[in-house]
Amino acid sequence: MAMNRSKKKQQKKKHPIRNAILITLGLLLVTGTAFAAFFYQTARVNIDKTYAPLETSKNQAEASRAISENKPLSFLIMGLDSRQEDLSGRTDSLMLVTVNPTTKQTTMVSIPRDTFIEAADGSITASNKINAAYVQGGAAASIAAVNQLLQLDIDHYVTMNFSGIEHLVDALGGITVNSDLDFKVDDMTFHKGENTLNGKEALAYVRMRHDDPRGTYGREKRQQEVIAAILSKIKSPQSLTAYQGILEALGGNVKTDLTWDQMQKIVLNYNQAFGNVVHESIQGQGQMLNSLSFQVVTEDEKTRVRNLLQEQLAQ
Template sequence: MEANKGGKIRYKIIAIVVLLFIIAGAYAFSMYGKFKETINEMHEPIERERSEQRENELSLGKGEPISFLLIGVDERKNDRGRADSLIVVTLNPKEQSIKMLSIPRDTRTAIVGKGKEDKINHSYAFGGVEMTIATVEQFLHIPIDYYIKVNMEGFKDIVDAVGGVTVSNPFAFNYEGESFPKGEITLDGDRALKYTRMRYDDPRGDFGRQDRQKQVIAAIIKKGASLSSLVNYSDILEAIGKNVRTNMTFDEMKQIQANYKEARHHIEQLQMQGKGQKMNGIYYFIVPEEEREMISNQLKKHLNIGL
């Protein structure tokens, strides 16, 4: 399904554009110093120099296809938490296209470094960002060049910083003491977080919840990229600096914004097919090998990696 079809997919490049579009607006308003300070605060490198799935060093200057892993983490006090959301994004500037894949959090796969199979989102609880990246790479057989980790508990700060968001709710539901009627609704930070967390009363389960997360992120992008919201840029930057971490440097972000922004003209959302199954009383999402291989091949082709 192409992501330019339907309102639920107007979010362009999810959290990456939240960062890059706001950065682009910053240059126009000469706020370079404050943005650089925020990006430096967000910067959290990982130990490896490059993915083992890449034979050669990635060159942003040459406009080579790149990949990101968006990790939405439910972190509580004194608890590392688990990956609440895993979204793989690949950008091919030559084709001017983006592919996005949401990996269901309950997907059963081998956890790199643990020697056992488990839910893919548990990789974060076991070994943080690096184990999560390694596990996703092994699952899809593609490189992950960059990660962007968003603290979902602090997600509400970002929503409040842009002055709240408006979304179109597909069906009415109640969650954690809040009522969410069907239709257009306006959310502050607390309500937005609850809106994106509800899963069990959604007829589409985790897939429906992922769509609601994308709705809210789309609304953040729309307001964050607008001129009117830039008057609150200090609050926006403070919220992003506190709740977002990435291995991208400030210079790498500048290169990506300059050389890859045209990829936004064609966005395709991939959905991984599978079925739920209980094992020893625990629910897993089982992806058939042929399905995993098909998705892997699509992403490899988009990244110009030999099949």
């Protein structure tokens, strides 16, 4: 059961949300011992399992050059609603991230999973929800849907099976979150305030939506909070003793079109940008279309978010 700590502690400064793979690689780069050499090889084996280029991916030489030249980058990070290691299923979470080493800023924009996407033939079905794109065509289709929504050209992608959160949290010995409401999920109770969670509880915490008056937006906030808590633990020296479990969780539950060499360059060249994270959300309006519930994003809101991102992607 999630534990509520009765005595309120002074709130700690939140660590910025970063890509789990990059944080793990960052640990490799600062560990300069014989132990680190073994750690490096173990990491390489597991991280190589995450590599999954797309036919639509940008030319690798061009992508590597952009990273080497410290150009701004964009990533679509997808949390998948799947318990299978093949990472099938719908996207349960969509976050568009830009990283600008010149402004030293990372911008993270959450996209509601029920966001309405127009079909080419004008039809309206459940497939018009942006989270259905992954079922239809994998990461490439999700990237195309977000590009269509915001008229962008996304550079890279990362997918993570949310069930992998269980393995990560358990490997780390649990995480601490600060819930802003009381609720129950099955036999698990979460109290308002500080809660210490194991892997199963962390997954339930990020999935809950119906008991939250904010609906999808409340769940997005909890997802970001859990990711931040995981990464805070990963960055701690104590995580080195749990490296095997961490890497196995990543290798079996993460896919990306980033190569090992590209990841290392990003860790080195974009580190300062990861220390300054701005959080945004696309704000939709709940509407019923053809008896289906959607979040419809106005053109003004699309323009606002697009301009925000394009400003960060400018040289």
